[in-house]
Amino acid sequence: MAQRIVVDPITRIEGHLRIEADVDNGKIVNAFSSGTTFRGLEIIMQGRDPRDAWAFVQRICGVCTHIHAIASVQAVEDALGITIPKNADLIRKIMTATQFVQDHVIHFYHLHALDWVDVVSALKADPKATSTLAQSISNYPKSSVGYFTDIQNTLKGFVGSGQLGIFANGYWGHPAYKLPPEANLMAVAHYLDALEWQKDIARIHTIFGGKNPHPNYLVGGMACTINIDNDNTINMERLDLVAREINKAIDFVNQVYIPDLFAIGSFYKDWTFGGGVSNYMSYGSLADDTTRNTKDAVFPGGVILDRNLGQVIDVDPRDPAQIKEVIDHSWYDYTGEKGGRHPWDGETMVKYTGPKPPYEQLDTTGKYSWIKTPQWKGKSMEVGPLARMLVGYARGNDLIKASVDGALQKLGIGKESLFSAIGRTVARGLETKIMVEYLKTTYDQLVANIKAGDSKVFEQSKWDPSTWPKSCQGVGFTEAPRGALAHYVKIDNGKVSLYQAVVPTTWNAAPEDGQGQKGPYEAALIGTPMADPNKPLEIQRIIHSFDPCIACAAHIMDVNTGEPLNDYHFFY
Amino acid sequence: MVKETFYQEMRRKGYSRRDFLKMCGILTAVLGLEASFVSRIAYALETKPRLPVIYLSLQECTCCAESFIRTAHPLLSELLLNMISLDYMETLQAASGFQAEEAKKKTMEDYKGHYLVVVEGSIPLNDDGIYCTIGGRSAKDILLEAAQNSVAVIAYGSCATNTCVQGAHPNPTGAVPVRNVVGHVPVIDVPGCPPIAEVIAGVIAHYLTFDRIPELTNLGRPKAFYNHRIHDNCNRRAFFDAGMFVENFDDDGAKQGWCLYRVGCKGPTTYNACAITQWNNGVSYPIKSGHPCIGCSEPGFYDNFPMYERLAHIPVTAMPFEPDKIGKWITGVTVAGVAAHGAATGIIKRMDKAPRKDEEAGK
Numbered sequence: 001m002a003q004r005i006v007v008d009p010i011t012r013i014e015g016h017l018r019i020e021a022d023v024d025n026g027k028i029v030n031a032f033s034s035g036t037t038f039r040g041l042e043i044i045m046q047g048r049d050p051r052d053a054w055a056f057v058q059r060i061c062g063v064c065t066h067i068h069a070i071a072s073v074q075a076v077e078d079a080l081g082i083t084i085p086k087n088a089d090l091i092r093k094i095m096t097a098t099q100f101v102q103d104h105v106i107h108f109y110h111l112h113a114l115d116w117v118d119v120v121s122a123l124k125a126d127p128k129a130t131s132t133l134a135q136s137i138s139n140y141p142k143s144s145v146g147y148f149t150d151i152q153n154t155l156k157g158f159v160g161s162g163q164l165g166i167f168a169n170g171y172w173g174h175p176a177y178k179l180p181p182e183a184n185l186m187a188v189a190h191y192l193d194a195l196e197w198q199k200d201i202a203r204i205h206t207i208f209g210g211k212n213p214h215p216n217y218l219v220g221g222m223a224c225t226i227n228i229d230n231d232n233t234i235n236m237e238r239l240d241l242v243a244r245e246i247n248k249a250i251d252f253v254n255q256v257y258i259p260d261l262f263a264i265g266s267f268y269k270d271w272t273f274g275g276g277v278s279n280y281m282s283y284g285s286l287a288d289d290t291t292r293n294t295k296d297a298v299f300p301g302g303v304i305l306d307r308n309l310g311q312v313i314d315v316d317p318r319d320p321a322q323i324k325e326v327i328d329h330s331w332y333d334y335t336g337e338k339g340g341r342h343p344w345d346g347e348t349m350v351k352y353t354g355p356k357p358p359y360e361q362l363d364t365t366g367k368y369s370w371i372k373t374p375q376w377k378g379k380s381m382e383v384g385p386l387a388r389m390l391v392g393y394a395r396g397n398d399l400i401k402a403s404v405d406g407a408l409q410k411l412g413i414g415k416e417s418l419f420s421a422i423g424r425t426v427a428r429g430l431e432t433k434i435m436v437e438y439l440k441t442t443y444d445q446l447v448a449n450i451k452a453g454d455s456k457v458f459e460q461s462k463w464d465p466s467t468w469p470k471s472c473q474g475v476g477f478t479e480a481p482r483g484a485l486a487h488y489v490k491i492d493n494g495k496v497s498l499y500q501a502v503v504p505t506t507w508n509a510a511p512e513d514g515q516g517q518k519g520p521y522e523a524a525l526i527g528t529p530m531a532d533p534n535k536p537l538e539i540q541r542i543i544h545s546f547d548p549c550i551a552c553a554a555h556i557m558d559v560n561t562g563e564p565l566n567d568y569h570f571f572y
Numbered sequence: 573m574v575k576e577t578f579y580q581e582m583r584r585k586g587y588s589r590r591d592f593l594k595m596c597g598i599l600t601a602v603l604g605l606e607a608s609f610v611s612r613i614a615y616a617l618e619t620k621p622r623l624p625v626i627y628l629s630l631q632e633c634t635c636c637a638e639s640f641i642r643t644a645h646p647l648l649s650e651l652l653l654n655m656i657s658l659d660y661m662e663t664l665q666a667a668s669g670f671q672a673e674e675a676k677k678k679t680m681e682d683y684k685g686h687y688l689v690v691v692e693g694s695i696p697l698n699d700d701g702i703y704c705t706i707g708g709r710s711a712k713d714i715l716l717e718a719a720q721n722s723v724a725v726i727a728y729g730s731c732a733t734n735t736c737v738q739g740a741h742p743n744p745t746g747a748v749p750v751r752n753v754v755g756h757v758p759v760i761d762v763p764g765c766p767p768i769a770e771v772i773a774g775v776i777a778h779y780l781t782f783d784r785i786p787e788l789t790n791l792g793r794p795k796a797f798y799n800h801r802i803h804d805n806c807n808r809r810a811f812f813d814a815g816m817f818v819e820n821f822d823d824d825g826a827k828q829g830w831c832l833y834r835v836g837c838k839g840p841t842t843y844n845a846c847a848i849t850q851w852n853n854g855v856s857y858p859i860k861s862g863h864p865c866i867g868c869s870e871p872g873f874y875d876n877f878p879m880y881e882r883l884a885h886i887p888v889t890a891m892p893f894e895p896d897k898i899g900k901w902i903t904g905v906t907v908a909g910v911a912a913h914g915a916a917t918g919i920i921k922r923m924d925k926a927p928r929k930d931e932e933a934g935k
Contacts, residue, residue: 062635232829
């Protein structure tokens with residue numbers, strides 16, 4: 001008889017995720033993923049000025065702070081037929097790459113590492129051996145014996161105080177931890193270093209967007225005026241600060257993140273659980289601004305089915321035959337036809353059938369999540385770094401192919417090992433390395449373009465609503481750090497009449513559909529062994545490998561049921 | 573922080589210092605540390621405990637937590653290792669599920685009346701609280717339980733102080749701010765979407781250093797960060813005074829860094845430290861980077877849009893000059909500009925003192 005275990009909250013993620021799993025004979029035999037928070041942003045969008053939309057939907061998520069705003073301004077620009085200036089395109093790309101690099105590093109050290117790194121074991125490490133280990137894998141300057149001795153002493157004092165703070169009640173000593181004490185100490189030291197570094201790279205957003213989290217954007221370009229001969233605009237001092245943070249990021253990724261990833265990965269390469277749904281999708285991102293072809297973008301778009309890297313199918317987020325959202329197990333209802341809906345025809349009426357809080361367990365035979373179930377041609381799709389690397393690999397992208405093949409060789413594993421929690425974690429590191437180099441080349445392009453005499457950052461011609469068509473619709477699709485992202489907007493009489501966002505974690509954290517097809521988290525958990533059902537370390541590992549972002553996933557709301565907002569303002 | 577140290581507690585209960593050191597030795601052995609650590613542990617137990625902090629994430633987007641971890645002074649590692657004991661924070665803590673909840677419970681019991689609660693997010697009250705549950709419990713229950721024996725609650729970020737985006741019309745989930753739920757302990761509002769990293773760290777450090785909560789404005793915000801309008805300290809202020817305005821983004825005025833008032837800047841009605849402390853260790857703030865302030869620290873700011881229009885409604889009859897037309901009238905006439913600005917500022921200030929619809933409704 002299977003035992004139902006509940007893990008709620010899943011910590012070290014964004015938002016509120018609940019996992020219920022059935023464990024039988026030390027193995028997960030069924031799993032259910034439930035998003036337990038809902039805000040209803042799309043109902044709030046109705047009747048708003050489409051030029052303001054980005055500021056609302058940016059608040060879908062403060063972790064993915066930049067990319068929702070980008071998808072939003074792109075959707076509105078698509079609807080209104082605006083082509084943004086080259087500088088604005090380059091600045092947005094620099095900001096996107098910045099977000100990827102920062103987000104992935106934070107994920108590795110602060111959200112995921114404690115699933116693989118035993119902090120308490122680090123107390124037993126020999127600092128001298130740790131230093132030797134660190135110097136054998138990297139030329140990072142902070143690898144001396146004294147450095148690791150200091151870190152270890154700090155950690156000992158911290159543990160000895162009896163106040164364990166964020167480390168309290170961790171699963172320390174769990175048999176699934178495999179690192180030697182020295183590797184644990186090195187990882188703990190770099191956990192602290194990464195914490196200090198990540199705040200610096202965010203300054204690139206601050207230069208161009210005024211702040212981070214939640215920088216500012218503009219439909220039609222960017223608001224950060226470029227004038228290299230003014231003190232209140234983007235000038236050489238501002239650009240120099242960006243360049244310095246890029247160089248620091250390149251060093252940190254190459255000297256710390258990537259060496260740690262391989263060092264830790266080498267101890268866990270046999271832990272190949274967490275494969276999941278076997279279908280992968282990427283919308284493609286960072287295409288050339290002139291061709292806009294996502295097939296040969298930095299991250300190419302496409303769909304891979306059944307782990308078949310021999311074939312890539314084109315994907316089109318506009319096509320109602322491809323993208324649909326079903327709600328069989330989500331707390332929503334549709335009027336009329338109960339089947340799947342394309343976001344253009346999206347509708348979300350709240351229909352909560354779950355228990356009244358406080359509750360112990362959800363009825364997973366019925367509706368059990370605030371997250372919908374998006375599908376590509378009726379199939380569950382995994383999105384994210386692994387999907388991007390696999391699609392790029394299958395498309396024959398030289399950089400991605402070399403990167404993946406190099407990693408497989410270094411770890412001494414075959415391609416089949418990629419379809420796992422470890423595969424996701426390795427893929428995330430590989431694309432960070434690609435992104436941090438891309439950051440540098442894109443910065444160089446921006447400087448070259450300014451040097452050539454172009455300082456334009458904003459396209460004015462369609463700013464005034466009187467220039468807009470009476471009715472229009474647009475989509476902004478891209479890749480967020482966590483996977484495929486699309487924002488859909490309809491504009492009528494100068495106001496937003498429909499807003500829908502189908503976001504990465506909606507794909508990955510989806511509940512099952514009416515036919516019992518599991519969502520990616522659920523499918524990835526099934527078959528995983530658990531050493532102790534009361535210590536859900538293995539569940540954390542697999543779920544964290546996706547880097548969940550639940551605020552993103554569960555915000556969807558249609559705009560057809562709320563009362564119009566036209567001309568409704570508070571004055572004060 | 574008045575809680576006695578572990579050592580003081582032992583002595584009060586009649587144990588000798590010898591007993592205390594013996595206990596430290598046993599603890600060292602249990603933790604698997606070498607003997608040299610006995611003195612270190614003794615020191616830790618003789619010193620004041622780090623301030624226990626319970627950080628609740630309710631109906632939110634985690635931008636506040638992201639901002640929190642970017643603090644440059646104090647660094648987050650200093651805060652975590654030396655200043656506070658962050659006993660519960662979903663975003664960072666190692667344990668999940670009931671082990672996480674147990675850690676929180678233990679702090680609430682062991683440090684009754686001596687821990688701080690930081691809340692990120694609003695509390696959705698509609699439909700029995702189904703719109704935000706953690707561990708099967710509603711956000712309201714979780715907040716009330718944690719606040720019960722806390723020394724104070726910091727409502728961190730605009731979700732917690734004024735419900736931010738999910739509270740915008742028509743507020744589908746019935747979101748309310750922390751202040752509407754917590755009544756019996758001091759609530760410190762730290763608004764902004766998110767607040768500046770050094771501001772939240774500063775509020776906690778203030779409490780730790782001076783043993784009292786910071787002095788608050790009439791809106792319940794720390795004066796140290798929310799006493800002035802962004803407009804008062806704006807680096808583009810001189811251009812406002814001179815009537816030199818950006819009329820369109822990227823126009824000639826924008827290229828000279830002129831005032832953004834006429835493209836919708838909410839700086840004149842927004843109280844925050846952006847223009848002084850600035851963001852991400854003093855690099856910039858929205859206006860400096862060319863975008864108008866959107867007023868994210870003010871109640872109901874999402875319903876005070878369109879973002880790119882100046883909406884502070886000032887009746888023409890109330891003053892000799894209408895600020896939205898000042899630029900057109902007096903460009904180049906500095907003396908008139910200063911006079912007009914004086915009048916405009918006076919009126920805007922008076923408006924800021926008037927009670928705000930949302931706040932009144934909220935209370």
